[in-house]
Amino acid sequence: MSLVQITIVGYIAKDPEEKFTPNAKKVLEFSIAHKNRKEETEWFNCTVWNEKRIESLGWLAKGMGVYVTGELTVTAKDDKVYRNVNVDKLQVISGKQASTEEEYF
DSSP, X not given: OEEEEEEEEEEEOSOOEEEEOTTOOEEXXXXXXXXXXXXXXXXXXXXXXXXXXXXXXXXXXXXXXXEEEEEEEEEEETTEEEEEEEEEXXXXXXXXXXXXXXXXX
């Protein structure tokens, strides 16, 4: 397992889902599809913590282009690589709510 800061530009692959952790903390989860330099699609599972942030992102939807920064955790299990991002900052760059603001949180 490794831990790094990452910036991703990609598209939300499916509508975000609000979920609860076993400790009853609310999280927002979504996946981002990103093309790497070899034009291969890489998938990132993104999680937004903090209820105020989650409430402010209720309009996020599949297909929106986003710029995300956060902490990346990479794990391998059963010959698969899982890329999980704890989101620190998010900006919509294309879609219904695209904005010129620097960041939403």
